Amino acid sequence: MKDFKDKVMFITGAAHGFGRVIAEEGAKRGMKLALVDIDKPALNETYQIVVATGADAVMIPTDVTKEDEVNAAIDQTLQTFKQIDLLINDAGIALPGRMWELPTRDWEWIMHVNVMSQVYAMKRIIPIMMAQKTHGAILNVASIAGLVDTPGMPAYHASKFASVGMSEATAYDLQRAGADIEMHVMCPGFVQTDLYHTEEHRPKQYSDPSDPYYQSEAFLKGQQFAKYVITNGMPLDTIAATVFKALEEDQFYILTHPQFNPLILDRVNRIVKNGAPDVHVMDGIM
Template structure:
């Protein structure tokens, strides 16, 4: 997809971090921008920010884990702009402890947002895009965590590996039917956002007594490692710029920070050589 002016972009998780940066970049490209997020106040703030910059914006309070919310998002987009050309499945959260100590509520919340959010959006927006028959592109925000192997960030890691597979499969299937829909999977390393405070959006239904366990020493150490990585990460704007370069050249894998390639290479080699998984910490951390 090369032409963006007057086209319509839908961004989930648009009220903060990478989503906000993608929205700003869409506005710079003269696109009509649909912002979707659960954080009402922050969503309004970004809406006003974009409007002040002269952009045409629609903000829709959306919980991506709810199919009905995505249906409403799609309908409001069609009612207001008549089409959708660029979809960013970007909303994401992290929670829990080790694989075995995380609660069922941790698993359900993270998988429902990170994986089911993209599943709902794919099922609802892809048929719309196919019917339109115009050039479109879908970007799923996974993570480096979806390409490498290691301990910690456990449910998040599982959800992002699944999202990479969903994206790859979608890419192949859309290519087989010769559709005009491009697909990319965005796999950043650490980015300076509010991802470590994702619990701010944890719904009451996943926060009942017993839903949240005390962190273990191992998970605390890993959380601290991630927090300092995020603080030193690249900017969301850099991620948005890399993402647009990839969309323009119809590139599937987007790794905005080349210094994170080593853990991916190691995992691929371990698989091909049938070695047990190696935990590689990127060299610059």
């Protein structure tokens, strides 16, 4: 996608972090914006920032774990702007916790936010883009955690591997269908955002404060781990430029941390040589 002026961006996760800066950059480039997020006050802040630049925008508070709410947000976008040209599936959460400790409800929560929300939006928006007969683009925000494994967060890895896999598979299907839709998957390393505040975005349906897990040392350690890696990540300021350059150059994989490339190569080498995960690969990294 090279020409952004007057194109419509539908973006989830627009209230904080990546979503906010991508929306801001879209506004600067003359895009119309449908801003979607569960955090209404912070979403309103993003809305105020982009309309102050003169952008045409609508904010749509939405819990993306619910397909009917995602569909309603898409309907509202079409009523407002008549079309959708760029889908950014950015909403995401991070839930550390080992396989034998993380509650099942947290597995369901993370799979619904990080995977199913992307499914709901793509299922509905791809046919809309095809019917428009204009050029479209889809960008799923996954993670480097969708390309390599690390200890301590199997649910996050499972969700991000799913996002990468379905983005790759959908790219094939779009090509075979002759659709004029670009596919992208973003796989960043750690970046300083609000991602370690995931607990603040826990919807009621995934909440059970009586579960002793949420008072346990394992839970508290996981929270500290998430805060440490995110606050020590790279600054957020280059992310929007990276995204728009990748869109302009039709780059499928969008990586931000070249220092992790040896881990990707190591994983692929281990697979083809019938190797196994080796925790020492992470020595000096985490």
